[in-house]
Amino acid sequence: MSDRLLAGQTASNVSRPKGARILLAVSHDENRSLLARTLESDHDVVEVRPEEVSAEDVDLCILDPETLSRHADALEALKDDAGALHLPLLLVVPERNLSNGDVWRQLDSKFSFGVDDLIRTPVSKTELRGRLQSLLRVRQQSVSLDRQRERLDRLNRVNSVIREVNAALVGAKSRKEVEERVCTRLTNAGPYCYVRICEPRATRDALTVSTKVGDLVDPPLPETTTNGDRSQRTAAWRSFTGRETLSGGLRTEDFVEFDDDDSITAWRQWADSGGVRGFACVPIRYRDTVYGVLEVYTSETDSFDEEERSVLDELGQTIGHTTNAVESKRLLLTRGATEVELRIDDGDDPVLELAVASNVELRLEGVTGSDPSVEYYTVDGDAEALIDKAAETPGIVRSRIVRESDEGALVELVFEAESIAEALTDLGMTVDTIVADGRGASVVALLPQDGDVGTALRGLRERYDAVELRSRQQVERRPLTEEDFVTAVESELTARQRSVLKAAYLAGYFDQPRESSGKDVASSLDISSATFHQHIRAGERKLVSKLFEKVTLSGST
Numbered sequence: 277m278s279d280r281l282l283a284g285q286t287a288s289n290v291s292r293p294k295g296a297r298i299l300l301a302v303s304h305d306e307n308r309s310l311l312a313r314t315l316e317s318d319h320d321v322v323e324v325r326p327e328e329v330s331a332e333d334v335d336l337c338i339l340d341p342e343t344l345s346r347h348a349d350a351l352e353a354l355k356d357d358a359g360a361l362h363l364p365l366l367l368v369v370p371e372r373n374l375s376n377g378d379v380w381r382q383l384d385s386k387f388s389f390g391v392d393d394l395i396r397t398p399v400s401k402t403e404l405r406g407r408l409q410s411l412l413r414v415r416q417q418s419v420s421l422d423r424q425r426e427r428l429d430r431l432n433r434v435n436s437v438i439r440e441v442n443a444a445l446v447g448a449k450s451r452k453e454v455e456e457r458v459c460t461r462l463t464n465a466g467p468y469c470y471v472r473i474c475e476p477r478a479t480r481d482a483l484t485v486s487t488k489v490g491d492l493v494d495p496p497l498p499e500t501t502t503n504g505d506r507s508q509r510t511a512a513w514r515s516f517t518g519r520e521t522l523s524g525g526l527r528t529e530d531f532v533e534f535d536d537d538d539s540i541t542a543w544r545q546w547a548d549s550g551g552v553r554g555f556a557c558v559p560i561r562y563r564d565t566v567y568g569v570l571e572v573y574t575s576e577t578d579s580f581d582e583e584e585r586s587v588l589d590e591l592g593q594t595i596g597h598t599t600n601a602v603e604s605k606r607l608l609l610t611r612g613a614t615e616v617e618l619r620i621d622d623g624d625d626p627v628l629e630l631a632v633a634s635n636v637e638l639r640l641e642g643v644t645g646s647d648p649s650v651e652y653y654t655v656d657g658d659a660e661a662l663i664d665k666a667a668e669t670p671g672i673v674r675s676r677i678v679r680e681s682d683e684g685a686l687v688e689l690v691f692e693a694e695s696i697a698e699a700l701t702d703l704g705m706t707v708d709t710i711v712a713d714g715r716g717a718s719v720v721a722l723l724p725q726d727g728d729v730g731t732a733l734r735g736l737r738e739r740y741d742a743v744e745l746r747s748r749q750q751v752e753r754r755p756l757t758e759e760d761f762v763t764a765v766e767s768e769l770t771a772r773q774r775s776v777l778k779a780a781y782l783a784g785y786f787d788q789p790r791e792s793s794g795k796d797v798a799s800s801l802d803i804s805s806a807t808f809h810q811h812i813r814a815g816e817r818k819l820v821s822k823l824f825e826k827v828t829l830s831g832s833t
Contacts, residue, residue, distance in 0.1 A: 295319040296335040296412050301326055302368055303342040307397060311338060311368070314401055326350035331357035335415055336408070340368045344387065352389040360425065362418035364392040364411040371396040423578065430576065431583055433467055438591050445598045450606070451567075454598050455487035458570065463489045467579070468572045469550065473560070474512050475568035476731075483512055483569065492550040492573070496542040512569045515557035519566055521589040523556040523580035554579040558588045562596035563702045564694075565735065570595065603704050603724065612725035615708070616732075617747040621716035622740040626671035626693055627653075631712040633669065634662040640697060640710040641686065642824070648673060649691045649698050659685035671695075694739070703735040716742070725750065761822060768818040776801065776811040777819075 302308040444457040470490030474483040558570040636657030666675035671693030678686040705721040784791025798808035
């Protein structure tokens, strides 16, 4: 190859092709010119020394024997740099050289990196196109396989990090601790260079950063707008309000809907300075409650495919579930709370519809499970008529009478639609009382002392036609201590019940498998089996009733 040729085009000013990027390194001027004219209509032809290109700049190399010999080291380096990607070499040889039947053996012995195919001169356009199609097909297959491997490797790394995050969430005692553990684990061990969590302001009309980990500064927001807060124009806001995971690559519109040049320039400078190549915004949610948005940024290209988004979406739900549990536990353990009295009315709510149709009053006694929610109500009225109406009420899948007495009946209702009790719980409240009748539902619920009543009300008003706040007050709560619990149980038990329970416990009656039968324990106490079981049942009921007894409110301020 002549110096005149090699001094022509450089790799730095090579434009990206519509077709393949072909390194044309043929020393014979006439052959090179003919090949260039044939190729340039469909491909991007690069005419430089092999030393002046990188493996990512070209898809195929066309050489002649002289170039192959003079630049063997550079060509071998190109093949090595291509790694798992196949970089084919097409050798242009005079027809006379092909008469030697040992040509392939000679090439293989002299050039260990390998020549992939030969084409003779004078070159036939039809033959050239056929050889190129075949070689580029193999090249494309290797590219596809490499991308699949990269996606699988990345997904495995992401899954590994998610498992670490899930393990780290165990034992978190506060919402802040949950957020810090998530952000730290994702940046320390994962493919993410910057992670932050944004939460809504009290007014829920904007997002603010609550926790962040990484070396980058916060990405710029668009210029001030007269149409709401600037954060409302970000992908994070769309993720928060739409309750969906969003992602994108290195395009301005993926992050923010900028409409001015200054903002576009600022964002591009920020992305370039931090090497940001992609992002995802993940809503942190528990059922219908969205606590905030997890934002993860990566310096890797081709990130956040459907599988990775699905994994991150599941992580967002895990964080939301943990946040809900932490907030609920905080409410149980703190002495101070905000008590709210509400009136809720909605003709489509299953409990309220049932109360109206049955002309009864329903008082919530307890809730077990979720999805479906199993709830227990005392009924002031005809319980059998209520069960008949429940079978016709949308949103209630099962119902039964648990027991009846002179004071009323206890009924079990199983919901497939969200009940008022579920809605209150999802919004971070603890239900104290719910009484539903033909006029609506009277509710008393508790939030943490620093809980956001306004946010809870907005969440309820999104669900129900009419929500009225009748009162709110700060109350002092005294959670039962272990000593309180023991004292309360012992005060309820008779001496005989306590004696029977203790004897049964020491004899291994409650073990699995049992070390002593009821008959064995009864015999040791010199009582009948029927009497033993009567005392056991009574004692167990008193024990369980104290376990699930409500925390008392000792006063208000």
